[in-house]
Amino acid sequence: MCEIRETKEGIILNVRVIPRSSKSGLAGFHGNALKIKITSPPVEGKANEECIRFFADLFDIPIRNIAITGGATSRNKRISITGIKKSTAESIISKL
Numbered sequence: 001m002c003e004i005r006e007t008k009e010g011i012i013l014n015v016r017v018i019p020r021s022s023k024s025g026l027a028g029f030h031g032n033a034l035k036i037k038i039t040s041p042p043v044e045g046k047a048n049e050e051c052i053r054f055f056a057d058l059f060d061i062p063i064r065n066i067a068i069t070g071g072a073t074s075r076n077k078r079i080s081i082t083g084i085k086k087s088t089a090e091s092i093i094s095k096l
Contacts, residue, residue, distance in 0.1 A: 002034040010082035011089050017075050019047045026096050
């Protein structure tokens with residue numbers, strides 16, 4: 001399972017991004033990180049944008065509530081999501 005840290009505003013997730021995949025979706029776990037596949041290439045921030053859209057759709061929250069707070073140029077990212085509780089995120093991830 002991935003490590004989800006709860007903050008006053010929401011949660012922080014460790015994410016491993018696999019760009020240029022045939023389709024976007026959850027792909028399991030990579031150590032303590034949630035592994036996701038996205039179709040965008042890691043060029044000009046397109047992969048980061050799709051990563052943010054992916055989590056907005058997954059948790060059904062606005063894009064403005066999601067930020068990449070670490071690893072913007074790496075496959076390993078730290079994602080900050082406001083407006084969601086740790087228990088809610090764990091429940092949604094475990095269903096997938």
